[in-house]
Amino acid sequence: MFDQFKEYLRKKVTITDEQFDLISGDIKVKTFPKNQVVLSPGEMSTKTYFVTEGLMRCYSVDSKAKVNIIQFAPENWWIGDRNSLFNEPTDFFIDTIEPTTALIIPRNYFMEAGVHVPCLHALNNTMLNNSIRFMQKRINMLLSATAEERYLDFIKLYPNLTLRVPQWMIASYLGITPESLSRVRKDLAHKHFKV
Amino acid sequence: MFDQFKEYLRKKVTITDEQFDLISGDIKVKTFPKNQVVLSPGEMSTKTYFVTEGLMRCYSVDSKAKVNIIQFAPENWWIGDRNSLFNEPTDFFIDTIEPTTALIIPRNYFMEAGVHVPCLHALNNTMLNNSIRFMQKRINMLLSATAEERYLDFIKLYPNLTLRVPQWMIASYLGITPESLSRVRKDLAHKHFKV
DNA sequence: CGCGTGATTGAAACCCTTCAAGTTTAGTGG
DNA sequence: CCACTAAACTTGAAGGGTTTCAATCACGCG
Numbered sequence: 001m002f003d004q005f006k007e008y009l010r011k012k013v014t015i016t017d018e019q020f021d022l023i024s025g026d027i028k029v030k031t032f033p034k035n036q037v038v039l040s041p042g043e044m045s046t047k048t049y050f051v052t053e054g055l056m057r058c059y060s061v062d063s064k065a066k067v068n069i070i071q072f073a074p075e076n077w078w079i080g081d082r083n084s085l086f087n088e089p090t091d092f093f094i095d096t097i098e099p100t101t102a103l104i105i106p107r108n109y110f111m112e113a114g115v116h117v118p119c120l121h122a123l124n125n126t127m128l129n130n131s132i133r134f135m136q137k138r139i140n141m142l143l144s145a146t147a148e149e150r151y152l153d154f155i156k157l158y159p160n161l162t163l164r165v166p167q168w169m170i171a172s173y174l175g176i177t178p179e180s181l182s183r184v185r186k187d188l189a190h191k192h193f194k195v
Numbered sequence: 196m197f198d199q200f201k202e203y204l205r206k207k208v209t210i211t212d213e214q215f216d217l218i219s220g221d222i223k224v225k226t227f228p229k230n231q232v233v234l235s236p237g238e239m240s241t242k243t244y245f246v247t248e249g250l251m252r253c254y255s256v257d258s259k260a261k262v263n264i265i266q267f268a269p270e271n272w273w274i275g276d277r278n279s280l281f282n283e284p285t286d287f288f289i290d291t292i293e294p295t296t297a298l299i300i301p302r303n304y305f306m307e308a309g310v311h312v313p314c315l316h317a318l319n320n321t322m323l324n325n326s327i328r329f330m331q332k333r334i335n336m337l338l339s340a341t342a343e344e345r346y347l348d349f350i351k352l353y354p355n356l357t358l359r360v361p362q363w364m365i366a367s368y369l370g371i372t373p374e375s376l377s378r379v380r381k382d383l384a385h386k387h388f389k390v
Numbered sequence: 391c392g393c394g395t396g397a398t399t400g401a402a403a404c405c406c407t408t409c410a411a412g413t414t415t416a417g418t419g420g
Numbered sequence: 421c422c423a424c425t426a427a428a429c430t431t432g433a434a435g436g437g438t439t440t441c442a443a444t445c446a447c448g449c450g
Binding site: 058060068086092111138140142 | 325334
């Protein structure tokens with residue numbers, strides 16, 4: 001698991017084994033069964049998860065008991081609460097969709113590791129900006145796209161997730177009902193699109 | 196303008212006048228008239244704007260010529276493109292809604308300034324996380340809320356913008372039509388809600 | 391084998407959009 | 421400062437994309 005994280009970092013920055021050892025002391029590994037809730041609304045959390053195997057998700061449950069999926073986190077993705085950074089409890093659930101192994105990274109990991117390995121500051125900056133960029137695109141999609149457009153967007157962006165995630169969760173991520181997604185898929189099939 | 200920026204920083208971190216002078220060399224001030232487009236889709240930009248006076252917005256125009264507003268930026272907010280960080284042209288327009296004065300901050304400002312004033316790394320980290328947090332909440336709203344809920348959310352979160360931004364832009368931000376927003380407001384008036 | 395979860399399908403309902411007036415407001419020039 | 425025009429907002433009626441509700445089917449797992 002640590003090797004996988006080292007690989008991940010090395011795709012983005014230059015880092016020696018010694019440096020990596022220096023900054024991996026605070027990291028723990030944990031394995032979760034399927035459907036394990038690791039964070040619930042109202043809780044505080046100082047942990048960020050780096051998924052090395054499996055699949056996690058972040059979601060809310062609204063007043064009509066509807067599930068709204070904010071984010072999926074397959075291998076090599078990050079997931080965690082950000083409210084606790086501001087001393088506020090989280091609004092969201094985080095759980096596993098598949099049996100999952102994840103590294104548990106302390107909240108201020110990159111700030112502290114950056115003292116030893118300065119380029120991690122830049123990496124942190126890049127990753128956060130990338131998140132914002134993707135969320136901007138998602139907001140743009142939610143503002144403008146029809147059910148069909150949303151689904152086509154999804155399978156283009158996450159082709160592998162399309163097969164791993166139950167359809168009703170994809171619908172929840174897209175902001176449509178499972179029934180609507182089913183009909184969209186039926187229509188697409190008639191138009192000779194596949195999966 | 197610079198004083199205002201200094202104030203802004205000092206609300207968040209401890210910084211001396213000397214340190215501020217050290218890091219303000221790369222910053223320029225610019226004043227724009229109303230409705231001035233400063234960035235268009237397809238362009239690259241290394242600038243981030245810190246609004247000291249006025250109001251800017253980031254938006255897309257989709258294939259049906261519909262405007263979708265991603266973000267407003269009133270005083271003391273940041274606005275800029277993030278795609279260029281990844282050597283991709285932007286998808287969005289950025290323009291002014293009011294006559295606006297803004298500081299123009301180079302792309303890697305916080306990374307470089309952080310070398311001189313280390314706590315700026317932490318500030319950068321905090322600000323980016325805050326953006327993500329707000330965007331998560333917005334995504335959650337777009338996934339779950341009705342037109343009326345969206346509007347009530349907006350006026351609670353941005354009470355001063357409600358008066359400064361034309362209604363059709365608020366509608367665009369909320370992902371509904373101007374007509375729908377007008378009807379929502381009418382209904383709320385009947386229920387004795389004000390503005 | 392049977393139960394539960396997920397996916398599909400149909401029909402009706404609904405919220406929101408679209409289209410098309412009108413009305414009000416705001417900005418500009420005489 | 422008024423007059424005029426364009427833009428913004430309102431209102432109504434019709435239409436459409438999605439949702440809701442309900443029933444059925446498919447599948448995996450104990």
